[in-house]
Amino acid sequence: MSEWMVTTSSAVVLDEAILQLWLLGHSVEQATTQRMPAIQPPVPLRVLKSYITSQYRTYEMMHHYLHHPRHFAGQFMFPLSHSAKQHLIEKYYSFDESVIREILGKKLNSRTRKDLDEVHEKTGVKIISCRRQFDNLKRVMKKVEDAEGRTLVQDIEHQFLLPHYLARQYAHILFIANNRLDTFRKRLSCYQFSDFEYCGAVLMQYWTASTMDTLPEFDPQLAQDVRDLKSLVLNDRAVIDELRNRISNNLSQSAHPPVLERIQSNFKVVLRNMLSIGCMINQQKEVRNILGEIADKLVDAFMQVGWSSIDMDAFYSAMAAEFQNTASLASRYRERYGTNWIRLITGIKLISIRLFKQPTSQSILARSFTR
Incomplete structure (x- = not known):
């Protein structure tokens, strides 16, 4: 009946095309209408409908078992090969x-x-x-x-x-x-599932604690270290100036003039916004807005002054690399906070680059580094 038919035994026949229509929620009548033009050679309508009804009955019988995949894989009620069972489980748990x-x-x-x-x-x-x-x-x-x-x-x-x-x-x-991360903020409306899934992967990899709990949580130690760094760095002009100069020198070797032209006046605000975002992760109410804050406070600000995603990548990479070289910051602090500095910067860099796109066909409204 179908070029995608898979026969696993004389008792059970799985038709890939019909399975897909069942998963999509089509009725037998709708599935019959969908499949009729593709059947070659043509068959009577009642024959095709009877065949699809039989297929649907089989899938409905499997329905309960598919709620418990390990049980489904071990049952013998449906004589299916291991690969057929795996395929059914994968298809059932697929999503739009x-x-x-x-x-x-x-x-x-x-x-x-x-x-x-x-x-x-x-x-x-x-x-x-x-x-x-x-x-x-x-x-x-x-x-x-x-x-x-x-x-x-x-x-x-x-x-x-x-x-x-x-x-x-x-x-x-x-x-x-x-973590109830907000993905419905107006600023985030242009992003697709794949964008948010990527951001979730980044947050899980770089900003969660290493525990054996299955559902990972944001790392409170990372949040505390970022708070410490915010106080240490932003309250010491010598540290800010040296870090800015080192990043400028680093970027000059990489030939990124658009970054160099703007880094002097915008550096402290970028640094403050970045550290403030890092401080959010241990506050349940605040962390919900973390993706929107990255988009608002960093991505949009970079766009407004003409930075590209390549510039952002170079800037954040230099910021991560030059922390350990900043002599104005005591070596004990560089040693203590170095790892979590890199975790913070890497997470923000990857998410910022992913979110670097125009929110709509409209231009970005008045936003600035001073928000």
Whole structure:
């Protein structure tokens, strides 16, 4: 019936095209209409509908088992090969990025589930499919939130038998959801799921504590060190001047004149904004706005004065490298805070570069380094 048909036994036939239509939430009638033009040679409508009805019945019978992938993988009710089971699990837990973009950062509760009608209207994805994707997220969250002994990605792979790439995506989504990071601020409306997933990955890698808790949390020691650095650096003009000069010299060797032209007057404000953002991560109410703050206080300010993403990359790389060379700052401080300085700068650099795009077709409204 389909060029994508996969036969796993005489008892169970999985048709990839029909499976996809079922996952998308199409009814039997809708699926029949969709598939009819592709069937060669043509078959009577009633034959195709009967075939699709049989396929749907099989998937509905598997539905409950797919909520518990490890149980599904070990059951013998459906005589499927190991690879077929893995494929079904992966497809069932796949998602539409447009749907997750509308859910991202919200609580995974009954109220959000009730609002999925709005997600359906915005994305055009059928409500049945929206509910499947939401329920999958909630199911994964509930399963891993109390687990210990593995990283979040490892635990999702273990509990749900998902391929590594998909487990990583779920991990980043859950990290954003668990920390309630705001992705709906007007300034952030131009960004897609992939942008936020990338930012979640960066935050998890550079700004969370190394613990065996499955759901990682922002590192309070990093936040404390940044607060200390803010006091040490911003209150010492000699440190600021030397760091600025060292970064200028570093950039002059890299041939980045647009950065050099603006660094002298803007350096202290950039430094202050960067350290202030780092201080947010241990404040639950403030950390929710961290992506918006990076976009507002750094990315938009760089855009306004004509910096490019290449300039930003060079500037942050120089800032990370020259900290240890700043003699005006006591060596004990450079040794104590050096690692967390690099963690802070690297996280901000990667996120800033990713968010470096025009928010809409409109120009950026009046924003400045002094915000």
